[in-house]
Amino acid sequence: MQGNGFKIGLIFAFLALTLWYLFPTIQWNLEQKQISDLSPSDSAQYVDENREKLASIKERTLNLGLDLQGGMYVMLEVGTPQLILELAGENKDEALEEVVTNARATALANDTDFIDEMAAEFQSQGEGARLSRYFRNDAAEITRRSTNEEIVTFLKAQRTEALDRAIEIIRTRVDRFGVTEPSIVKQGTDRIVVELPGVDDKDRVRNLLKGTARLEFRLAANANDFSSFINQVYDYFDLKAAGDEGDSLDTIQPNALLEVLIPSQGNPYVLGYAEEQDTAEVNALLNDQEIDRMIPRNTTIMWSANTQPYTQNG
Incomplete structure (x- = not known):
């Protein structure tokens, strides 16, 4: 007892x-x-x-978790085929697009690695087929002399980096949503599993996550090349403002670009700063064939994603 x-x-x-x-x-x-x-x-x-x-x-x-209190279980996949084509940039052609399409179909059918299938599909075209025809990266020392194996390693590293960035973006957005103890983990080489316990507004979360399913990455322009381009742009508008040599002072106009764009102070990657309401006018001024000829190869001019305050000190 x-x-x-x-x-x-x-x-x-x-x-x-x-x-x-x-x-x-x-x-x-x-x-x-x-x-x-x-x-x-x-x-x-x-x-x-x-x-x-x-x-x-x-x-x-x-914290009851997904099993006890319900919620959402979502699997996302990084768009590796699209990432590959974007990494190729202007070097991509119909042949590469066909290789990517075939490799994607094979990878889906056999549940195999897309990049490995792409390399195999590419090499099946002949012994002389080289991926270096499409992919270059100075920082990673990927040149036209790089082997297919080296480029495959580079592409897989880029995919891993894209996956890690996607996870960080998803985590930031989920945190803003206020979910208690979300689970965001990698699965395999290109998938992300998201568990959101206690979520009721499933449509809102679905839209939140769909917005992060495709990420676009661009390499920064070479600082020296872009800095030279910036100087050429402002010189070009100075010349346009000055007019012909025989024009009188009354006909000389102010630099149109400087009227709506404040030059950056020492940042080699920034053409300038503009008020939000002036961005359309800046776009119109830069939509010029002469400007297009000045832009360095494989370079795109874009506005920053977020607005920011500007002072005379930058």
Whole structure:
């Protein structure tokens, strides 16, 4: 009997400990139900008046995970074929696109690595077929003399980098959504598995993740080449403003580009800064055949993704 009493006491102690851990979660769910039953204005007032209390309860709740509280399980895939074509840049042609299409079909059918299938498809065209015809990267020392094996290694490294960046972007967006303990992990070489416990607004999350499924990467222009291009652009507009040699001072116009674009201060990659309402005019001024001829090879001019404050000090 003494042994049974000890066991019963141990069971009661375990139950008490379990209830102690579960109580904040039960309390939180009851609070959420109470809030959902209120009108929008009353619920907002209740949350505002009990903010500290609710935060304290939330901190002590158990994270139930996807299995216990439901949610979303999503698998994303990095678009490796598109990434490969973008890495080829202006060197891509119909032959490469056909190789990529065939390799993608083979990889899907056999559940094999796309880049390996692409290399095999390419080499099947003949012993002299070289991937270096399409892929160059000075930083990675990929040149026209690089072997197919070296380029395959480079392409796989680029895919891994793209996958890592995609995970970071997804994690940032999911954190903004406010999901508790999301799981974002790699699966294989080009897939990302996302688990979002407790998510109710599935359409919103689906749109959030779809926006990150395709990433586009561009190499920065050579600093010396682009710096020279910047000088040529401003000189070109200076000449246009000056007019012909025989023109009078009354006919000389101000530099049109400088009217809407502030030159960068020492940044070799920035043509200048413009007010948001002036970007269309800047685009129109730069849409000039002479400017097109000045742009370094394989270079695209783009506005930055985010606006930023500008001061005279840069």
